[in-house]
Amino acid sequence: MSQGIAEGNSFAFTTGAYGNRPTFVLTRDRVDDQHEITLYELAPRDIATARRERFERVQKAVSVSVRELEEAIIGDRSPSELPGAEDAAYDWDDWCAIRIATLRGGAFNEVSFLIESTFRELSIDPETVCTGDPASVSLPEAAGVRLSIAFRAMKPMRRRDRLREVAKGIDQMSLGECYYWHAKARSPSSPSGTKALRVLLADHI
Template identity: 85%
Template sequence: MSHGITEGNSFAFTTGAYGNRPTFVLTRRRVDDQHEITLYELVPEDIATARQERFDRAQKSVKITVCELSETIIGDHTPSELPGADDTAYDWDGWSGIRIATLRGGAFNEVSFLIESTFRELDLDPEIVCTGDPASVSLTEAAGVRLSIAFRAMKPMRRRDRLRAIAKGVDQMSLGECYYWHAKARSPNSPGGCKALRVLLADHI
């Protein structure tokens, strides 16, 4: 498998590790008169705790933030009731949210390009989380993985041209490449994963 950028925007959305259950939530809020957008990964509580402990043992600078499921969603809903979910009423008892990253300002504006592209593949209206009132959307594993590597890479960046390069570069990646970078970026044993992705896509160290 190539780990560079491939041609074309199309990518397949396949069944994830938990079947068709949504495993990511994207939420836009207004905080201190500014819009911000946060991506959460949804996992069983024991898995979230185990991942948090692995990072703590590794004593890396990156820490895992585990949230109550209700904290990840605008309104009194479950992930099954949000736009983007299928019609199955999954049982969410014992599940938590892991906060991937929060983007605001220029980063929010630039990641909107990738959100729009990803939502088109899912037949979702991107305006749900890009404009209007605060809202949450459930995402499939594949869509969440694609957005997660962009959110992680863009989080510390400020230059608009480099932020834009990250969004466009991730948009052009194959699904296999997204999973590759997702694995590197979320591993406590690979602290340079996000840095390597920023170098690859935006020549940013």
């Protein structure tokens, strides 16, 4: 285990940067008769804009897709009104959604294992987004961070066995390790962070 991961494990990730406000939304939709699932990170508009501009300056090959909240959420509801959100009416004015990745087909099927495991810890019914009609669920920061590294790592992969290895490997990670890989994957100065995670978990470049 690297020093960075060991240091990450020393922190108590009990609340996120914005307290208990949900900072991720997971949306299941149906497009062209195919089910897909998309993970979004929620952020104040100025923070999202600054991140997109930073990537445009440093990492030209990667773009940051920013959406309005109503484009990321199924139904006319705010993140506070979705399953998974606590009973707190946060102000969502000037907040938006940053698309992490969309998974379809085999990747959708294999990430469902990790979604089910993550949702059990949150006492959320995973069938809300794994089966049935299109729906959205709000997630706290820690759960969103775990899923975000999975979505980023699995997005370009096709082999079901390797997709499964990534999902299982991330499920077994400590929260400190998840934050470590999350920081590497979302940094414009670390373009190979997600590739390194795929190699580590599934010997996939």
